[in-house]
Amino acid sequence: MPRLPIFVLGLLMGFHAQAQTELPFEIEPITSFDEPWALAFLPDGRMLVTEKKGNLIIVTADGEQSRPVRWLPDVDYGGQGGLGDVAVHPDFENNNLIYLSYAESGTGDTRGAAVARAVLSIDERGRGTLSDIEILWRQYPKLVGRGHYGHRLLFDDDGYLWISSGDRQKFTPAQDMQSNVGKILRLNDDGSVPADNPYVDYLGDDPLVDDEGVYGEIWSLGHRNPLGMAVDLDGRLWVAEMGPAGGDELNRIIRKGNYGYPLVSNGDHYDGREIPDHDTRPEFEEPAVWWTPAISPGSLILYRGTLVPGWRGDAFAAGLSSQAIVRIELGDNTAREIERYPMGARIRSVVEGPDGALWVLEDERNDSAGRLLKLTPTD
Numbered sequence: 611m612p613r614l615p616i617f618v619l620g621l622l623m624g625f626h627a628q629a630q631t632e633l634p635f636e637i638e639p640i641t642s643f644d645e646p647w648a649l650a651f652l653p654d655g656r657m658l659v660t661e662k663k664g665n666l667i668i669v670t671a672d673g674e675q676s677r678p679v680r681w682l683p684d685v686d687y688g689g690q691g692g693l694g695d696v697a698v699h700p701d702f703e704n705n706n707l708i709y710l711s712y713a714e715s716g717t718g719d720t721r722g723a724a725v726a727r728a729v730l731s732i733d734e735r736g737r738g739t740l741s742d743i744e745i746l747w748r749q750y751p752k753l754v755g756r757g758h759y760g761h762r763l764l765f766d767d768d769g770y771l772w773i774s775s776g777d778r779q780k781f782t783p784a785q786d787m788q789s790n791v792g793k794i795l796r797l798n799d800d801g802s803v804p805a806d807n808p809y810v811d812y813l814g815d816d817p818l819v820d821d822e823g824v825y826g827e828i829w830s831l832g833h834r835n836p837l838g839m840a841v842d843l844d845g846r847l848w849v850a851e852m853g854p855a856g857g858d859e860l861n862r863i864i865r866k867g868n869y870g871y872p873l874v875s876n877g878d879h880y881d882g883r884e885i886p887d888h889d890t891r892p893e894f895e896e897p898a899v900w901w902t903p904a905i906s907p908g909s910l911i912l913y914r915g916t917l918v919p920g921w922r923g924d925a926f927a928a929g930l931s932s933q934a935i936v937r938i939e940l941g942d943n944t945a946r947e948i949e950r951y952p953m954g955a956r957i958r959s960v961v962e963g964p965d966g967a968l969w970v971l972e973d974e975r976n977d978s979a980g981r982l983l984k985l986t987p988t989d
Contacts, residue, residue: 917966
């Protein structure tokens with residue numbers, strides 16, 4: 611199918627929102643960090659912020675930062691790698707468990723993402739220490755390069771741990787059932803594989819697969835660089851992922867779904883080679899919405915609060931290259947961009963705070979200063 615020019619696609623996808631000058635919220639700068647990547651709230655209202663170089667910082671709502679939390683795992687810092695996401699166990703008030711994703715070095719010049727959990731203790735001065743550290747998951751195999759780790763973390767309403775695993779810029783592993791690269795993965799909170807995962811009996815389905823493979827973890831495949839995950843009000847999982855040159859996607863994730871990469875994409879390779887569009891291969895799942903030009907989604911949340919009733923049930927994507935926050939209306943298996951809020955900086959992460967305000971981390975790159983911002987609605 612002939613491709614529409616990029617500027618035409620931009621008009622069709624509603625990029626008039628970039629011209630919007632009045633934002634529906636006040637922006638309050640709180641503090642700033644060194645290459646921040648992720649943000650999570652503790653039950654007491656304090657935040658955990660990761661910095662790519664390997665620091666985890668405890669932050670109060672007014673911006674007071676602790677000294678770095680002690681005894682973090684070693685990270686392989688460089689390119690897109692380093693310390694990544696942070697998630698708080700749903701029962702943190704009783705078990706004090708947090709989860710961290712990060713890039714881990716391997717043999718030779720290889721590396722891959724890993725996920726660890728640990729007990730977080732915070733002393734009377736507000737400084738944290740990790741103990742009882744366990745590595746629950748690793749990308750397999752470790753590969754050369756420092757890109758497309760993915761490694762976003764999410765707990766769903768049933769307490770399962772979801773991990774997004776990028777394709778590590780290697781393309782073909784996303785379709786390889788003997789690798790957990792380029793996949794969406796579902797685990798129990800202790801890292802074990804749930805008995806009802808779709809591929810736990812895959813060895814019996816395909817006798818050529820190595821019996822020491824990682825297929826049991828896999829929920830869906832054919833992903834490029836999934837950097838945002840959110841569960842909607844009906845318990846459905848949505849994933850935002852970066853496409854190649856154009857073709858960023860928001861996908862409704864279904865059991866055993868194959869989302870086609872690298873065999874299909876609505877973007878092209880960076881060297882100009884075309885990739886067949888999704889509509890040429892109906893056996894693959896099509897994105898619910900896609901963007902050309904790219905928005906470069908860095909994270910995704912589902913707004914569940916009541917501070918802004920009109921936002922409830924909508925998704926918000928952090929835009930890196932688009933330097934915006936993108937509001938998305940979700941249907942059963944459809945989605946559409948309904949608003950775009952220009953922020954004037956690369957947005958790495960958006961999180962809903964306990965009071966319903968949006969808390970935003972800027973990237974620290976070019977003119978983006980790595981600030982933590984609080985967005986409070988004006989209406």
